[in-house]
Amino acid sequence: MSAILTLVANREATTLTSHDIELASTLAAGGEAIPLSPGEAVDIACGPLTPAQIDAIRFGLGDRPVDVLYGPAAGRRKKILVADMDSTTVANETLDDVAAHAERLRPGIGEEVAAxxxxxxxxxxxxxTSLRNRVALLKGLPASLLEEAWKDVKINAGAQTLVRTMNAHGAVTALVSGGFTWFTSRVGELCGFVENHANILNLSGDTLTGTVREPILGPDAKLQHLIRIALTSGAPLSSALTIGDGANDLPMLRAAGLGMAFHAKPVVRKEIVNRIEHGTLRAALFAQGYRAEEFVEA
Known part of the structure; x- marks a missing residue:
């Protein structure tokens, strides 16, 4: 069989059951399930499936907190990882957090930026345009707000394991964000990313100027970083894994051999077939055929 269907349960909420596996295998006309992590993840060999068939499997599982992932059997282990930061690698939207901390100085700015x-x-x-406008609202505020926001940053479950496992198996890992280098440099180091790229906030002494250095790293720049890494490493885009949650991630998600939406916005869920909707970033390793005992835990 030419493809693999992977089921990954949210292990904090449930255990993958024989009924889950049998239902998915039947709907996919698949073969025997191969465990990747007992009660958490299995591979099911199958033939080609359409997005509609994959959605039918999700529908069949109902409200079960189980992610349904799919891809070719060949070339599953990717040689490149490009991940978004905000609401993907970390649980936060860091610019929103900066604005939230500014509420005591400029009431109303938190919700204005978040909206x-x-x-x-x-x-x-x-x-x-939205980034320039949001940053402009911060003009004149103390740069110490960045440090306050950093204290709130929470690395998403599985992020460090994903990055360190792929590093250990020879992949090039990059954190590429429409956020700011002030945060990506720290998150990148904590998770073990080889590279990190983001926008640069302009400061005047200890004060935010309300501007960001041009050109802005946006959707096209994320894609260009993916292409650059592929060219530099000599690996095709088909051997890349990209992960993100927002519309600005779509170009790189479309271009990669395995583009994954992580607890994503509706516009992304509508387009991207491989979606982590219930579990953690561990699912991105199972989607590549890694067994749990191969994971490099942080």
Whole structure:
């Protein structure tokens, strides 16, 4: 069989059952299930499936907190990882957090910034314009707000394991964000990313100027970083894994051999077939055929 269907249960909420596996295998006309992690993840060999067939399997599982992932059997283990930061590698939207901490100095700024972020991530407004507008609202505020926001940053479950496991197996790993280098440099180091790229906030002494260095790293730049890494490493785009949650991630998600939506916005869920909707970033390793005992835990 030429393809693999992978089921991954949210292990904090449930255990993968024989009924889950049998239902998915029947709907996929698949073969025997091969465990990747007992009670958590299995591979099921199958033939080619359409997005509609994959959605039918999700529908069949109902409200079970089980992710349904799919891809070719050949070339599963990827040689490149390019991941978004905000709401993907970390649970936060870091610019929103900066604005939230500014509430005591400029009441109302938190929700004003967050509202624009939501619209931008769902593709309702241009990313570059929205970023300039949001940053402009921070003009004159103390740069110490960045440090306050950093204290709130939470690395998403499985992020460090994903990065360190792929590093250990020879992949090039890059954190590429429409956020800011002030955060990506720290998150990249904590998770073990080989590279990190983001926008640069302009400061005047200890004060935010309300501007960001041009050109802005947006959707096209994320794609260009993916292409650059592929060319430099001599690996085709088909051997790349990209992960993100927002509209600005779509170009790189479309281009990679395995593009994965992580607890994503509706515009992304609508387009991307491989979606982590229930579990953690561990699912991205299972989607590549890694067994749990091969994981490099942080």
């Amino acid at each position: 624009v972020t939501r619209r931008s991530m769902n593709g309702e407004i241009d990313f570059q």
